[in-house]
Each structure stands twice: as structure tokens, then as C-alpha cells.
Amino acid sequence: MSGSATQTVYEQLRASLLAGLYRPEEKLKISELGSAFSVSTGAIREALARLTAEGLVTATPQRGFRVAPVSVADLRDLTDMRVEIETKCLRHAIANGDLAWETTVVAAHHRLAATPIAAHDGSFSPAWMLAHADFHAALAQACGSAWMMRVRDLLFAHNERYLDLARKTDRGNRDAAREHRELMEAVLARDTERAVTLMTAHLDKTRDTIEAALLAATAMNEAR
Amino acid sequence: MSGSATQTVYEQLRASLLAGLYRPEEKLKISELGSAFSVSTGAIREALARLTAEGLVTATPQRGFRVAPVSVADLRDLTDMRVEIETKCLRHAIANGDLAWETTVVAAHHRLAATPIAAHDGSFSPAWMLAHADFHAALAQACGSAWMMRVRDLLFAHNERYLDLARKTDRGNRDAAREHRELMEAVLARDTERAVTLMTAHLDKTRDTIEAALLAATAMNEAR
């Protein structure tokens, strides 16, 4: 364990949110969570406060916490920003990255490629989600800017939440593995423009896929 | 008052941090703050948790909270990122902004120009800091992207902390008022390239000033 109870709760809650274990706008009851994690309400409130600052949770005075909402508009806005920052990281990383960086990229890609994408229930497997996050983080890592990485990480986290909503719709009609491989190859070849183009396409494609799933889900809800 | 105690504490603490009322790396004792604000320790912990997620405060398990450190390296990194995002906001705002936006910019600038920059003790006056923050926010506002604004606000907040460190060194050898006026004029003329150039110069100049003050302060500390 990495230390305090509140820290553990924060990490687990965050992971659960990113994995889509709670629905958007769902109420997060303090005492319920408290008994679920078997810690005091104080620890829960503290964890929720941090998640609120991250934007993964919303807080309304006197009426508690909820899972942050999702929307097509937000997804589009988020993706635009992500394209911006991810390509910027990539440019810098390709310019600055040394052999050690190349090595971590290759390693991260190997792990990603070798990890089965789907869990038995049709959702993304946790192992793949982790490998995927690590691969993208590895690409950006060598950008040499802590602030860039920080903003990147924030945006990536928010995107993960959407990613999970696109479980079923996604795979099959898309070759994410190829996209990742080409991305790696462009990076190793230090072909900045190609890498940027591929990254942009990759993120845009992800957005389109999620958007379709999101609209389908909304339509289903409205019909009911 | 805008509601709960924890909310109030969060806001006040944040304002104090941005105003430089606490020194970087200073210990933030929970119970001390509790009695200072005359609220329970829980409320303090909650506020600190949020500030931690914002990066204004650092938390170390089992040994509490401290004011986040500052450094020349961080300031440079922060400014690079700020140039990036502020100019991006500006481009979009100039493209999208309507008359209502122009109006708020003019209003914000008028207020800024009419507010005395220095308090009697040589630091920036709180009123000026507020008017300054509002002016820059107004410029970016019309960018039309919530995520852009969110990242911008985060970066701006961190910069405010540095700004205060540059109190004495700054004014006199710099005509910030002119820079702001020119910025407004370029924006009203919808001269995107000029506005971007001015904004970049404005932020870089701010960094240089702060950096000089920071180095001077460090040298003084080392000499002691």
C-alpha cells in the first residue's frame, strides 16, 4: 500500500471513475462509499475534494458530490485540446528524446501489442487500458516539460472516462493496433510531421468512435 | 458568503496563496489553520486536498501539507506553456468574439487602467491584481472552449503566485499599462498576428522580470 487511507481511497476511486464503474452524474454518497471502502467519511470527503479539483467529480454545496457529466460537446472540446497538447509533446519529444526514450517507447509498444484488448465481457481489458495509457505517456515523456506532461495527463485521464463508454462499438471496425505501430515507427524514424499527422488522426478517430457510441446510448435512453 | 465553511476556507486559502501570503515550501499546519479560520480540521484538510490537486500545495503522506515550491526552471516551463495556451485562446477569441466580448474587454481594460498598481507597502494592490486577472481572462473568454479556459486559468493562477514575488523589482522599469493598452487595441482591430506577438512579448517580459527578482532573492538567501 502506498501509505494513508485517504490516498488509497483517492487512487481507487479515481481508477473506478476512469474505468467507468460509476455512471456520469451518478450521486456519490459519502457514507455509502465510507462503508464500501471501510474508512471514515473524512477520508472519503478528502478524496472527493481532490477529484473535484481534477474535474472528475462535481461538488454542489450542501448536496454533495456527483460523477462529472459527459457530453458530445465536451468530448469534442476535450479532443481538440488533446490534439493540440499531444502533438506539441510529440514534437518536443522527437526533438529532445534520446536512446533511453526510444527504448521505453519500443518497450511500451511491445507490451501494448501483446496485451489482449478485450475483456471477456466486451469492455476494454484493464491490462490493455494500462498498457495503452503507458504507451501514450511514453511517447510524450521526452518532451522535457513538466507542465506539458501535467496538462497532457489531465486531458488523457478525462478521455479515458469516455473511452470506456465506447466499449462495444469500437473494436472490429478499427485497427488501433496498426495506428499505434505506425505511430511508433514514425517516432523512431524521427519523422515529426508524419508522427503528428498520425497522432491527430488517431485522436480524431477515437473521438468519432466514442461520439457514435455516445449518440447511440443517448438515443436508446430517449427511446425508453 | 457562497455557502459552506470548507468552500470559504478553500477560497480564502487559495487567495492567500496566490497573494503570496505564505512562503513557498512553508509548512501548512492543519490545526493552526483550523484555529485561524475557526473551523474544524476536517474543513481545512478538505480545502488543502483540493489545492493539492491544483498543484498549489504539496502533500506528503504522514507529514502533512506545504506550500508548493517555486523555481526558475518551473517559471520558465510555466511561461512557455502559458504563451502557448494564451496565444491559442487569443487567436480563437479574435476569430469568434462578438460585440459583447469586445465590450467586456474594453470595460476590463478601463478598470485595469484606472486601478493603482501599487499598494502602500510596495506590493501589487489586491484591486490591481484582480483587475489584471479579469482583463486577461476577458481577452481569452471568447475562445469558445471550456477546456482551453480551464487550462488557461490553472496556468494563470500559478503565475500569479510568482508575480507577487516580483513586487519590488518590477514597476518603474516597465510599462505594463502600455502593454495592456496595445494588446486591447490589437484585439479590437482584430489584428491577430499583432495581438499574438504582443501577448508573447508581454508574458516573456513578465517571466524575465520575475526571474530577475527570483535570482536576486535566492542570492540574498545564500549570502545570509
Place this chain on the structure above:
DNA sequence: TGTGCAATTAAAATATATTTTTTGATGAAA
């Protein structure tokens, strides 16, 4: 005089108890 160890103090972390606020239900009056 310095070094290591125990005892003490201080502070953080956690749990529990209390107060306040909101929400949902029930029933009376229009």
C-alpha cells in the same frame, strides 16, 4: 564533546458524534 537511544511532545490521520440541511412523504385545504 559528540553519538545513539529512549521518552516526550507535537502534529497528522482517522474515527465517531453532533448539528444542519435537504429531500421525500403525508395529509389538509382549495
Place this chain on the structure above:
DNA sequence: TTTCATCAAAAAATATATTTTAATTGCACA
């Protein structure tokens, strides 16, 4: 039936108490 007011239950917010952990002090011993 609909609307409004009142009451009861639930949950959030806050305060207090307890436990755990880290820091400090003082003392014995080299």
C-alpha cells in the same frame, strides 16, 4: 385532484475525540 404546508428520514457538513506517526528533547554512554 392539485397545491401547499408540515413532519420525518436521510444525507451532508461540521465538530470533537482518539489513534497513529513523526519530530524533538534530554540523558546515558563512549
